[in-house]
Amino acid sequence: MLIGCPTEIKPQEFRVGMTPAAAMEAVRHGHEVVIQAGAGTGAGFADADYVAAGARMADTAEEIFATADMIVKVKEPQAAERAMLREDQLLFTYLHLAPDPEQTHDLLKSGATCIAYETVTDARGGLPLLAPMSEVAGRLAPQVGAYTLQKANGGRGVLLGGVPGVGPAKVAVIGGGVVGTHAARIAAGMGADVTVLDMSLDRMRYLDDAFGSVFRTRYASSGNTAELVAEADMVIGAVLVPGAAAPKLVSRAQLSTMKPGAAIVDVAIDQGGCFETSRATTHADPIYDVDGIMHYCVANMPGAVARTSTIALGNATMPFMIALANKGWREACLADPHLRNGLNVHAGKLTYAAVGEALNLASVDPSSVLAA
Secondary structure (H helix, E strand, O other), X not given: OEEEEOOOOOOOOOOOOOOHHHHHHHHHXXXXXXXXXXXXXXXXXXXXXXXXXXXXXXXXXXXXXXXXXXXXXXXXXXXXXXXXXOOOOEEEEOXXXXXXXXXXHHHHHHOOXXXXXXXXOOOOOOOOOOHHHHHHHHHHHHHHHHHHHOHHHOOOOOOOOOEOOEOOOEEEEEXXXXXXXXXXXXXXXXXXXXXXXXXXXXXXXXXXXXXHHHOEEEEOOHHXXXXXXXXXXXXXXXXXXXXXXXXXXXXXXXXXXXXXXXXXXXXXXXXXXXXXXXXXXXXXXXXXXXXXXXXXXXXXXXXXXXXXXXXXXXXXXXXXXXXXXXXXXXXXXXXXXXXXXXXXXXXXXXOXXXXXXXXXXXXXXXXXXXXX
């Protein structure tokens, strides 16, 4: 199989879909790998690193899309990339289709087969290709939130950890999953007063057992959420419904209860965001003000630490990429029900029900397209 990896073109996206190690592994399995020149530069990988791994370089994305059997990326294909996809081509990347009808329609029109990292599952019910970036984004959230809280950026001018004689910032983390756990751990490590909200009693028991008094947990009822949001200097949105649009858990009306200059960090923005006032921003212009509350809603947060993120993502995606290349997408999905859960689009059909529900589009069971 010819596996192609183009340069990411989303603004301020410095990650790359394949590391030299992944390219070497694919070549070792007998596949041909073509990388767009300069694709790895933002993550610290030179073209020579890929050549040494056995890949060849292409000057343009057009060459890769025109020839590759499988396209491996990081972020969802942009409009120019979607226009180059073709029937019988396999796209393996993050898609986040639920809040993105334009991308969904373009992918359906392309006739391509599209497998989304974020909906591939594992035997424990986890999301193994989303987890590494969730870990990165969770650990980044208090860091960027602390920056957002600085007065020069419109924030309250509160230091996360305080100083002797001055109390720390109050941080509320909505969601106790992978993102929320890592966010709470780092925020607490920076000295903040942290509370995690979650609706799973089992998850809260786990957090209490694992972290003890490092941070607190509260049940995520509407009342508790409203109370903690009003008290917080920083609120981190860390909720996830796999493949579906994120629920709106904080309304615009609730902003009036927050402290002026408080910071919101919406890590769920890839799935539409969990605050009513959230809209996607970029690393070039990450912060905006709504009713005196500072919002940080960058849709590709892990891109800020591109080398760490690329290596972590490559470690997770490599076995699935090799399985798809070795067996072909159909046989690989038949053999692995967890990989099959990643199938979102095939030959003009939507194959992920949660996306169909979010966008009011008809969807089919993936087993029906596998049997065709």
